[in-house]
Amino acid sequence: MHNIDIDLVEMTLDVMKYAINRITNVSPSLGDIKKEEELFDLVGETITPKGIGGERAFQLFRDVLVKSTVPIDHPRHLAFVPASPTRAAVMFDLVTSASSVHGAYWMEGAGGIFCENQAMKWLISLTGMPDGAFGVFTSGGTAANLSAMVTAREYWRRSAAHVNRKGLIMTSVGAHSSIKAMAKVIDADVHLVETEDRLTADLLRREIRSLPAEKRQNLFAVVATGGTTNAGIIDDLEGIAGVCREEGLWYHVDAAYGGGALAADSVRHLFDGIEKADSITIDPHKWLFSPYDCGAVLYRDPSLALEAHKQEGSYLDIFKDEGASGFNPADYQIQLTRRLRGMPLWFSLATHGTDKYKWAVERGISLANIAGELIEQRSDLSLVRPPSLSCVLFRREGWDPQRYRDWTYRNHREGIALVTPTQWKTEKGYETVLRFCFINPDTTVEDIKLILDTLKD
Numbered sequence: 001m002h003n004i005d006i007d008l009v010e011m012t013l014d015v016m017k018y019a020i021n022r023i024t025n026v027s028p029s030l031g032d033i034k035k036e037e038e039l040f041d042l043v044g045e046t047i048t049p050k051g052i053g054g055e056r057a058f059q060l061f062r063d064v065l066v067k068s069t070v071p072i073d074h075p076r077h078l079a080f081v082p083a084s085p086t087r088a089a090v091m092f093d094l095v096t097s098a099s100s101v102h103g104a105y106w107m108e109g110a111g112g113i114f115c116e117n118q119a120m121k122w123l124i125s126l127t128g129m130p131d132g133a134f135g136v137f138t139s140g141g142t143a144a145n146l147s148a149m150v151t152a153r154e155y156w157r158r159s160a161a162h163v164n165r166k167g168l169i170m171t172s173v174g175a176h177s178s179i180k181a182m183a184k185v186i187d188a189d190v191h192l193v194e195t196e197d198r199l200t201a202d203l204l205r206r207e208i209r210s211l212p213a214e215k216r217q218n219l220f221a222v223v224a225t226g227g228t229t230n231a232g233i234i235d236d237l238e239g240i241a242g243v244c245r246e247e248g249l250w251y252h253v254d255a256a257y258g259g260g261a262l263a264a265d266s267v268r269h270l271f272d273g274i275e276k277a278d279s280i281t282i283d284p285h286k287w288l289f290s291p292y293d294c295g296a297v298l299y300r301d302p303s304l305a306l307e308a309h310k311q312e313g314s315y316l317d318i319f320k321d322e323g324a325s326g327f328n329p330a331d332y333q334i335q336l337t338r339r340l341r342g343m344p345l346w347f348s349l350a351t352h353g354t355d356k357y358k359w360a361v362e363r364g365i366s367l368a369n370i371a372g373e374l375i376e377q378r379s380d381l382s383l384v385r386p387p388s389l390s391c392v393l394f395r396r397e398g399w400d401p402q403r404y405r406d407w408t409y410r411n412h413r414e415g416i417a418l419v420t421p422t423q424w425k426t427e428k429g430y431e432t433v434l435r436f437c438f439i440n441p442d443t444t445v446e447d448i449k450l451i452l453d454t455l456k457d
């Protein structure tokens with residue numbers, strides 16, 4: 001199966017043709033998600049002792065299986081946090097695979113890690129973190145948050161008084177689910193400040209002061225959010241930085257979604273204070289137009305991450321040699337063997353330049369504001385809150401949760417759009433509302449109007 005023969009040539013041509021068709025398709029079908037049994041009925045058993053052949057396997061994928069997936073870059077896919085990788089980045093993802101480079105250590109991956117580091121320097125420059133700050137690309141925001149939390153916890157445990165204590169992380173209800181999930185992984189408790197709105201310094205300070213002494217001793221980190229997933233809200237990063245400094249706490253900013261907006265001059269001031277963070281998460285696979293998967297974790301002092309993450313083993317000893325010296329991404333996050341997943345971002349940045357990135361991110365923000373204006377012009381719709389970053393929360397007057405769900409499924413089935421409901425906390429409890437999240441700069445005002453028109457009775 002490692003031979004080069006005519007079957008391989010034909011399969012390669014099929015794959016390249018598919019890739020070219022796919023990346024030039026500006027409005028792919030929104031996908032028809034089938035149940036596993038239905039897919040099995042359509043394709044049958046694909047793994048057999050003799051193999052079904054590349055041509056057949058590829059045909060099944062192209063003609064059946066991929067049609068049961070949602071293209072994340074569809075211009076009317078406005079659910080969750082969509083994505084819109086540039087064509088340059090997607091093509092370079094193919095190159096990244098074809099190049100078969102181990103991205104853990106400089107000794108094997110030097111040229112590729114160089115590319116990643118160039119892209120990382122740009123990310124660091126967007127944050128304004130001081131000289132010496134640096135980071136690595138991870139599989140996503142969850143892995144970046146985990147890597148940062150492990151680093152923070154290990155730093156805290158340097159003190160003998162903390163060695164056997166269970167740590168506590170403080171964040172707000174608006175923080176992403178991965179913070180709670182990753183706290184479980186490191187067996188830390190999480191204290192949630194009861195706000196889905198902007199976490200302010202006063203609120204945080206009050207909450208810290210109200211902790212019982214035992215809990216206060218366990219508190220080692222605060223996670224602020226630079227663009228909440230639900231509503232695009234940016235916490236008071238400057239104020240929170242101050243509280244963390246006063247209280248001697250690790251200050252992490254989860255900007256997995258919002259981090260792309262650091263490139264946008266119109267909203268950059270909202271992130272003031274991010275440069276004071278001990279660690280930051282930014283996902284290029286969200287708003288920096290990289291293909292999945294590509295997250296990033298940035299550290300003010302990377303030596304603390306090195307201490308927390310460096311793996312030891314006799315088979316790894318060679319990496320300590322002078323002859324193998326260089327930047328080793330494996331030392332700064334949870335994963336050893338890794339794909340050079342920052343390379344597609346590098347290639348796209350190198351190809352297009354950073355100004356185009358600024359433009360494309362600004363476009364997402366403009367689309368959110370335009371959607372906000374269109375919603376306000378309609379008597380049957382109202383904004384839940386003003387658009388923030390590229391998120392818009394709005395309601396359809398008179399609709400209950402079931403009506404929103406039916407609408408979502410119908411629009412998806414009919415190939416119009418994928419827009420999902422969410423909930424927003426009000427004084428009366430949680431209200432089901434609709435949510436747009438704009439990433440794809442090719443989404444048009446007509447696309448927005450088309451979706452809004454489906455909300456009429």
Ligand SMILES: Cc1ncc(COP(=O)(O)O)c(C=O)c1O
Pocket residue numbers: 081139140141142143145176178225227228229254255256257258283295
């Ligand atoms: C603010 C925030 N943090 C973390 C994550 C998790 O990122 P990932 O899905 O790349 O692991 C998300 C995902 O939407 C997010 O919006």
